[in-house]
Structures are given as C-alpha cells and as structure tokens.
Amino acid sequence: MRYTEHMSHPVAASPSPIVALSIGVLRGSLASGVRRFLGIPYAAAPVGAHRFAKPQPAPPWHGVRDATGAGATAPQRTRAVAGLDVAALIGSGWVEGDDYLTLNIWTPAQAAEPLPVMVFVHGGGFVVGSKDAPVQDGSRFARDGVVCVAINYRLGIEGFLPIPGVPTNLGLRDILFALGWVQDNIAAFGGDAGNVTVFGESAGAMAIADLITSPLAKGLFHRAIVESGHGAMTRDITVAQRLVRKLADLLKVTPDREGFERIAPGAALDAIETVSQPTTRLDLRGPDGREPVFGISRFVPVHGDAVLPEPPLDALRNGAGSGVDLLIGSNAEEMNLYLVPSGVRDTIGRLLATYFLHRSQPHARKVLRAYGIGEPGKKPGQALTDALTDLVFRWPARRFAEEHRGRTHVYEFEWRSPLFGGELGAAHAMELPFVFDTLATVTGETGLCGPNPPQALADRIHRLWVDFARDGTLPWPEFTRDERNVHHLAADATVREAPLPAAPFLP
Secondary structure (H helix, E strand, C coil): CCEECCCCCCHHHCCCCEEEECCEEEECEEECCEEEEEEEECCCCCCHHHCCCCCCCCCCCCCEEECCCCCCCCCCCCCCECCECCHHHHCCCCCCCCCCCEEEEEEECCCCCCEEEEEEECCCCCCCCCCCCHHHCCHHHHHCCCEEEEECCCCHHHHHCCCCCCCCCHHHHHHHHHHHHHHHHHHHHCEEEEEEEEEEECHHHHHHHHHHCCHHHCCCCCEEEEECCCCCCCEEHHHHHHHHHHHHHHHCCCCCHHHHHCCCCCCCHHHHHHHHCCCCCCCCCCCCCCCCCCCCCCCCCEECCCCCCCCHHHHHHCCCCCCCEEEEEEECCCCHHHHCCCCHHHHCCHHHHHHHHHCCCCCHHHHHHHCCCCCCCCCHHHHHHHHHHHHHHHHHHHHHHHHCCCCEEEEEECCCECCCCCCCECCCCCCHHHHCCCHHHHCCCCCCCCCCCCHHHHHHHHHHHHHHHHHCCCCCCCCCCCCCEEEECCCCEEEECCCCCCHHHCC
C-alpha cells in the first residue's frame, strides 16, 4: 500500500484525477478519456481477527492514497495450460499482501449526469482469479458512458469452506459488502447508485445467480447478467462439511475454526490442490445421488444460512429476485475448454467416460446414450463433452430462467475459436473478450480467440451489455417456460429452443 501526503495546493490542481471519499482521498490515473482507480479497499484486510469473520469497513487513511496499482489478490495457485494463455483470463496468480478485499473502477473523464453502473464478479471456480485479469479491463465500458467496477473476494478455504465456528459463505458476504460500498460511494465517481447492474462469468456468475435469491441483496442491484452460470451449484452445509473434514485431515488440524486458524493464509494451497484432483476420494453427492458441480470445483457456496436460506431454484419459485431484470446465457461448447486442451475429449473410452460421469450423475449411462455414445462416428469423449456442456452449464441456466419470476432474457454465444485446430470452438469464457471489447488481450497463436477474432461481433455484443445496463433494453423477446426464446449472439438471430436432452436428468 502506497501513500503520499496532501500537497499544499488544492487537490483540484492535481494533473491526476482525485476523488474524496468519507474515509480518505484517492489519486487515480487518466488515459484515453478514462479515469482509473485501482486497488480501492472496500473492506478491512481479511487477516488476523478479520480472517474468518464477516467483512468489516476498511479503516480510514491519511493523506492521498495512490490508486494506480492493482494491489494484492486472494491466495491462489494457477496452472498453465499447454497452448493457451490463461493469464489473460484469470490474471497472473497470487499477488501476496493482506489488503486484497479491493476493487477497481473505470469511469469517464467527463460525466454530465449520474451514469449507469456495472459491477463485475470474476470467475475461477471459487479458488483462482482476480479483478485484474486483462480480459476484463473496464475501459471500453467507461468510454461508452458506464461506470465499471471489478471486485476481489475471498476464495477457497477463507471464502467458501463452511468451517464450524466460522460464518458461512464469506466469499458471497464479501461481494454483498462490496455492493454496499458501491451504493455508498459510487456517486463520487459519477455513478448512479439507483441503476446498478451486476455481471459475472463462471463462478462469478454462479455467485450472482445465488445472490439474486438472497434476502441480504435486496436493493443492492437492479439488473443482473449471468454468463455461463446459474443457481444450481450450491451444497447443503452438512454435505460441504465433508470437505472441511477432508482438508483438516490433510492439514493435520481439527476441523473447526481453531484448527484452520493455525494454517497461515496461502499455506493450504497444496491441500486445496490435492482435494481438487479427480482421483481424490471425496464424496460430495447430495441425498439425490447428484454432485451439482460435477467435480469442476470442490469450493462452492452453501445453502441453509442467512445468505442463502434455501436452494436458489426453490427461492426463485417463491418469488425471490422477481424485481431484478435478468440476462442469462451460456456458450455452445462450454466443456471444450476443459476437455480439448487436455486431450480427454479425443482419448477417453466409453467405460471411463461412463465411470467419470457416474461419480456425479446416477443415470450416467442413460445420459450418455441421450448424447449419442455408441452411435457410428461419435467418439465417447465427444458424447461426454456434449453431455457435460448441457448438464453443467446450458440446461441449469435454462432452468434458472424458467423459475425466475421477473423479466428474463436468454442468450447463447456460439462463435467458434480456431484454436487447437478449430476444436476449441465456443468454449467456456469465450464470450468475455467480446463483452468487454478486449479482443487484443486474447488474440494470437495462444490467445483464446486465435489470430483474427471478429471486432464487429465484439462491438455488437458489448453494445448489448451497455444498453441492458442503461435501461434494460434488449432486441429480442423474453424467455418463459412456454416461449423459450434464445438469442444466438453470433448469428444475431432468436430461436425457439426445445428442452435439451439433459432435461430429464437434472432437477
């Protein structure tokens, strides 16, 4: 953390943008018509007494705080993927430091009236990622008249492990606290606290979908965009505590607050990596025999507390979130990101594909038959990939849209990346550079979008997100259980979509 003392001349005379908040003064940077304020603390550092506690207000500071550097991130460990630049998508990994409950703000250099606000929640399976990944730079939103905010939140053990004696869903509580900070402070950056849209991708989208149903989120946002996410990936607290006991055993501590407080932040990354391996013996299936996350992440929110009193789909049926305008969607080939670069899609056999799916889905054989396993020309790995794309992402998103009682629109992103010989396709995270209009960060031989992604498509998708944030405008009809309108973004065409083959196999 860097500070400088107040200059003797008035702060307005500074060539750098200055913003005064109730807890201190910030100095940002200005470039290309966009003011940037990076690494702003929205809560106290989650260390010491605050580590396993609900977020608390950030302490005030003296002088002018430098807000031109991104700062620390939550403890995490990222892994390289051969042939793919993942740093553009999730950031450079763990930047050590205590003060990481922070946010970035991009805002126009000039604003005549309060502007719509968009708050982005990053993905990463609730164990990796940060507000600083290059693909999610908010500059283009600011240039188009939106105040864009991106936040960090606690991950892994600190954020999403229901340890006895510790408040549950601390990562979600961080996001709620950040949204409260936005309500209190965004006017100083030119934003309209009465017009806030939350948006996120993957785990960030899951978090947003959950919070749409949370009684603690009322009044904090007015619209939500859920990209490759939904509300079906939560666990009952008692089931999730199996993970608590497994980690405690690996770390050789008691499975409670006192035990985990003995492990320094970041010192448990080996254990997190161990429990995340598909070969680790850990049964996180619920009473229905399903594992709602399909092994993609061990760390997810739990239901049955003050944040999520009931499973999100049940809450939607009871009218939760009906006042929130919703845009939700998925990518056409989500699981390609996980199974194409690894080679699994092209090499896994029928027996192993069935075994893999059976660990999460009790009707694995029937599911794979519904997706063509055994048919001439259909590899077992392709059937598994297609099935998981629908089970993990596409069908649960449709189910969330079905149960949402408010205004609901659904999209499908189907532009196909030429990476990996054209096989990566419309994979998970592919829409992000189009939404943020940051194609340059993912262009090239190892860039997610390959050598020449279409700028015209980014212009159009980005504009859709801006218009939705401004006043809820979208150019295609709403989605209902009976009128299943899904807008294909690349084709710019709306289709009536039949229920997916996965429908009989999920709640």
